[in-house]
Amino acid sequence: MIDSAPQPVDRDLPTDEARDLISLVRDITQREIAPKAAAEEDAGRFPRDLFTLLSESGLLGLPYDSEYGGGDQPYEVYLQVLEELAAARLTVGLGVSVHSLSCYALAHYGTKEQQVQHLPAMLGGGLLGAYCLSEPSSGSDAAGMRTKAVRDGDEWLLTGTKAWITHGGVADFYTVFARSGGEGTRGITAFLVPGDAEGLSAAVPEKKMGMKGSPTAQVHLDRVRISDDRRIGDEGQGFAIALSALDSGRLGIAACAVGVAQAALDEAVAYATAREQFGRRISDFQGMRFMLADMATQIEAGRALYLAAARLRDAGRPFAKQAAMAKLLCTDAAMKVTTDAVQVLGGYGYTADFPVERFMREAKVLQIVEGTNQIQRMVIARHLVGPDSR
Incomplete structure (x- = not known):
């Protein structure tokens, strides 16, 4: 198989720091990602080592606050980093995008205590996230979700199945949306679920026409017990x-x-x-x-x-x-x-x-x-x- 490194794009970057950042990303893509992308995708190998490298290089939390391990980068810079990564290997670029998406709820709606406790590891501690919204019977109609969250004192029991989850089965944490009451958009609540939570499991990854190195799988929650301090935002605010x-x-x-x-x-x-x-x-x-x-x-x-x-x-x-x-x-x-x-x-x-x-x-x-x-x-x-x- 033949792989060639993407040609550098003349980028419109706002600061010298941003230009240095793009230079770092290009160095990583040319040395570590592009040369073996085709072979790794053909073999269906998930590049966890590359995500570890990106985390160590400060590239998994770019648009978030440095107080919690982020990179303090504007979105216009972060997105150009994603473009560079995706040009080298979409499994990596899309994986970083999904990880950033999975951190969003806690970073923007979590309490100060939650952010201090969890965000540093999520943004710069080598962890990898997944975003769990879709279900087998509710993709575009996310408000039709059936996964349940039942309160049990100061804890919640989560039961249901999420579908089409990027990093399903390999993620260290999952941002999960579940129905805590009512119908439609008003009864959905967000939770931060550890990847090793008892009762959480992943199905065999889907066999896809592309992005074979990125695991996409159903995630099953069988009475997964989560403390209320892992609820993100208010009850019913999840949608x-x-x-x-x-x-x-x-x-x-x-x-x-x-x-x-x-x-x-x-x-x-x-x-x-x-x-x-x-x-x-x-x-x-x-x-x-x-x-x-x-x-x-x-x-x-x-x-x-x-x-x-x-x-x-x-x-x-x-x-x-x-x-x-x-x-x-x-x-x-x-x-x-x-x-x-x-x-x-x-x-x-x-x-x-x-x-x-x-x-x-x-x-x-x-x-x-x-x-x-x-x-x-x-x-x-x-x-x-x-x-x-x-």
Whole structure:
């Protein structure tokens, strides 16, 4: 199999510290991640050693407060780090995004005591998190969840099954949403569950078309006993916490999508400028040049949109609509760009000797996770014309 390191992107970074950070990330990706990405994905090996390295390098808590072990980085910088990681190997980039998502509830809604007790290990102590919202019968309809949280004195008993959980079975902690009372969106509460809690188990990981190195599994909770001091936020506040977290998480998915698309474009350009047919480089043919130009334009548009949304977030302004737009545009672009990259390479693009077929398989999942792109359109429309009047 052939793996080539992604070409450096000329990034718009706000500080010298941010530029040094990107240099560190590029060094790690070029030395530790990209060279063995294809082989590791083909073998389906989960790269826990890489997440340990990223934690030791201060890269697992970048957008969070340094008081608790975070990196104090604005979201526009954190997302560009994700893009670099995803360009080298999506399992790693998406894994960092999911870990950050799993820390969000405690970092933004936890008490001071909870944050002091748990966040340092979560952000910089080598731990890896998972986010448990979806269930076998409630994916896009998260409010239809059936996992129960029953109070037992100063403790809770959690029972149910979560589905499509990234890091299911390998995570050290799980941010779990469960129904503590009532129906719909009002009766859901968030909990921080240790990965070794009695009664918590994971099913055999799903067999996926891409991201084979990232375990995705159902997580079963069989009367998992959790003390009330691991409840995050107020009782019944969980759905609002989940949606707030997803606004930020969708930007992470958008950045990962741009990373995968950039890696595919780099491969396509390298091949088109080296491959000769009819006595000319295939990049000299107008049809090929136009295809590459369209691919590059989609990538730049996606990058500009996710960075604009990130800057709104960093400024404390509403960004939910722009996050949905970025997730929609960037992941659709990644699917189109990776498909075109396979076409540029022709028969070679369809083989595992080149990474573009892997990029195409990986891009597909980005249109599905953290709210399908159909859900993103619903979110955007709701911001434009209000909720459905039915």
